Amino acid sequence: MLEDEIPFIYGLEYQSRALCSQLNETDIKRFLVGTQTLKNINQVHLIEYDDELNSLKKCIFEHKNGEIWQIGSSPQNKLQFFTCYNSFSPPNTIQTKCSIWELPEVLDMSIPADDSSHFSLKHLVDLPQQVCISTIWEPNAKGVVSLSENSIYYYDLIDSSEPKLISSAKLEAKGQPKFTNCKWNSHHNNSQIATCNDTAIRGWDLKSMKQCFVIESSHNQFVRDIDFNPNKQYYLASVGDDCKTKFWDIRKTNESLKTLTNHSHWIWSVRYNSVHDQLVLTGSSDNKVALSAISSLSSEPFKTVVNEENDNETKLVAEPDKLVKIYEDHEDSVYSVEWSSVDPWIFASLSYDGRLIINKVPKEEKFRILL
């Protein structure tokens, strides 16, 4: 095995589902992980990965409010992030909330891995809604969108201590649908988000707060996650309980463009690589992470090939779509996968047993894309 293909494994004490890559950071590859435990104080791990030394530094913060279901780093301020969490108050009430946090300016990342001294986070503000299923940062402005079970709330966070509700919308459909997930579409001036409920994917225009597209039955069963192609507008990937990864053009919602079946159980997470958008990561409860290269639907479908025989004449060759690799290092369901925001060849995956694995795109594939 090549050296760079040895995965880096980091174990968390508790079960965990929430993972994100620290945004607005240019040098250091950092990931944030949130734990899920009902009996102990939950933690947010800030993990710094050095791929040259293949070593890792960490910083653990206490998250006393409850078990973390989602974590998201602010694209504007690298120190800020939100968590969606369940806060349990005895005897038997659980509230799902969303809070914005700030990391300390100066981080002491030199703590050895076996030290368990914890730091505190600076709590900035709670989103003022009753239930919070999922939250997303606005890519280029100080705003967030947050979902309750059947409503969308759009907040302005210019004043980070006081979120202002700009607009909201309510999902009205048969059978009391519940939102499960949402994603921001970084095209169209960031005026569009997409939400998932049951098997449907819906697009919403934030200015009018109206539904702008819908894929009614995107998957045979639950749709778990979606992601917009960061470089090619209108393109969307979705994953669900039918073990399939589907690619869509949101202008033609009646039929998917392509379907992959790389997993043998529900797929929980799908991520486009932000630079080379043919690379698509999926994480599934069959304990596997799949890396596919879907060039035909990417922003770089052709590869320039220099014909050496014929006076360096260049021609475009369509790259075939393929499954690059299946990573089988996890031993429990993988609920989230994330590309590093700094190095497009590095990604992290997190399984329920608290195992965080940092992997690299195989060199062969990397060179194939680059050269």
Add this chain to the structure above:
Amino acid sequence: MTEDIERIKKKNLLLSYYNQDDLLAAGDSNRNLPAMSDSEVQIHLRDPYDINSSSFEPDLFLKKLIKEKTLPEIMDFENEVAKETRRLDSEMQTLVSENYNKFISATDTIRQMRSDFKKMEDEMENLVSFMSDITTFNDKINTTFQPKRSEISRLSGINNLLKKLQFVFELPAKLNEFVEKEHSYAKAVFYFTKAKKTLDHYKKMSTFKNIENDCLLIIENLKEKLYGRIDMSDSKPNDILESVDLLSQLGEPIEQLSTKYMNRIEKSLDQDLNALKLDLDLLAIDQKNQKDNNSGKVQSAMDILEFVDHGCNNFLANLSSVIESFTSLFLNQKNSDFKYTDENEEKLNTLIRAYWLKYCDLVRIRFEVEQNLGENTIIVRAVDRFYRRIQTINKQIPNIDLSTEASSIALYVAHLRVNFYLEILKSHFNESLIDLRHQVALIGTSNQPDKKLLNLHDSTFKSLTEQIKNVLSNLQAFIASDISFSAKVYFNEPFCKTYVRENLLVAYLKFIAQTANEYSNGSHDPVPSALLLILSRLCLEFESVAIDYLLTLADEQFFINNKSGITNKKELGDLFRDSAKLLINYYVKVRGINISQMIRKSVETRDWLNTIEPRNVRAVMKRIVEDLTSIDLQVGELFEAGIRKEKGSDSSRNTFMTRQTQRSAAWNLGANSGVDSKLMSNIQKLFAEKIEIFSQVDFNKMSILTGIVKITLKTFLECIRLKTFSKYGLQQIQVDCHYLQMYLWRFVNDENLVFVLLEEILNSSINRCTDVQLMESRVVELICEAV
């Protein structure tokens, strides 16, 4: 010594002549000693005491006698010798007398013969003198008649000449009469050609000149008439033939005649073709009419047999008569120029070729029309008839091979037919699928399985194979022994191997597998799951039995011996096996997902934090067990049970219970130390095998059910991980898990698998519980058994 032997032999011969008994005695001595060599004979010969021997020495013998024998013996011997001597003496006398008589009679005969010959000589001399007399008389008669005979021959010559002259003088009138009144042109031409030479010879005499001119005028007239007859459209072919023949006798240029004749032929052939074309048009109109309104209109177009007959009787007959007459007219004439012969032959060939191709096109179109209707045997008969006719015509023209087109048409028709049957088979398959679907839906409602799926499967399988067999036996008509083209290599091999085996049978089998595949990738609308099961079983059945049987049947029925380049059984078998596998996996997935859906809904909709103490197993669990039982029945009808990993069922259940109790104790002790629990579950996982959830299943009940159970339990696990439980919520899960454990083990081939998954479910719910307090296992058992 050899002389001695010779002599002995001679003596024996003499003896045999005179006395047989003696010979016997001598022979006896020889016969008794067949192996006696010459030396012994010599001894015998040299014996001086042998009285019969030549070397007999009387003195020695006497001495020996006196020496050895007693007196009475000698006396006896003397008597005996005397007796013998006397006997020999008398014998000699009789011999001499007999031979003397014979000699005397021979002398008499010779004397008689001499006198007879003398008489004969005299008579011969008489005969010679008579003959010379006859010759002289004959000569005399001949010389007397000589002058009269020459006179007679001169007179008869004059007579002939006069007759000829009369014929010549009468010729114009006669010709006129033949041409104008009797229309017997042949006679006219015959007389004219006869007279022509004479006329030519005596051209210089004015009388003859006039006669010739008259004749020529008439003949010109005749020629005109003959040409007219050729051009006339309604004249009979025989007349035309006669006209052309006569014209050529009249010395018309052959080239011009052949061109003219050719044109005429073309016209008549065109007519025939047009008739056929008209019929085709009629047929098209008929079909259109039938489509438009199903009124039983009188069918005016010919059916295929009539069409072929018509074509054969008119067009082909014409064609063959044309070939015949043309050959006799222009090609076989010895006096005609070789150059012209070649040219004409060339012309004829191109003409025939062109019309032949036109005709072939028509026939082809006709058969195309026929391909989708009509009886198989009729089509085969039509092709056969067509082919036979072509063979006969083909023999008449050595230079053109019409049979290529004929056989290509035969092949083409066979090809169309095979395609037609393939379509029939395909639609039959689709129909039986639809039928199957209806039946399955009916069974689904009746809810009483009762081996109905198996019956359905069997009947479908039977009808599919029967249909194939029918088609094959229908197609056998093409290679029946009485069909003229069936045995031809260029027909037989492509037909049997490529058309029947590959294009029909193999293509159909592939189509079935393909259709089955389509069902398995969910591209069809939701299908009843039982249909998937039956289809999968069907594919298996094909793989194990039918493919081999059908291909062997085809090979036998169509005598396919050369197996190169044909799809083999294994390839097809693999295809079907893959389809069966896809179908069964899809079945597992569909059923698993159905149950999963149920579980997901039940877990999601419940408020696990605010639930009361469990008193009962949740209804959805019972429903799952019921569903699995019905699936078990359904699958059990079509697939064999499969092997269970041997393990005492009771003990395993007990293990689960004890493990559960142990753990609950452990949990109660160290409820706070999450690390420990994590460690425990991790260690457990290390030892547990990895479980592939949506994995491939085998073709048996256990494996299929295991697949469904795995999907069900994994869903349960994932759903629980999304929820938070109170004490009672956890206990409810505990009850549910125990209930499932009680019932699910019987469905799967490895109980441990159920155990591991249920353990993980319980573990996860313990992790997701705010107040871990497990129920006492006794109570759990009580609740579960109360169900």
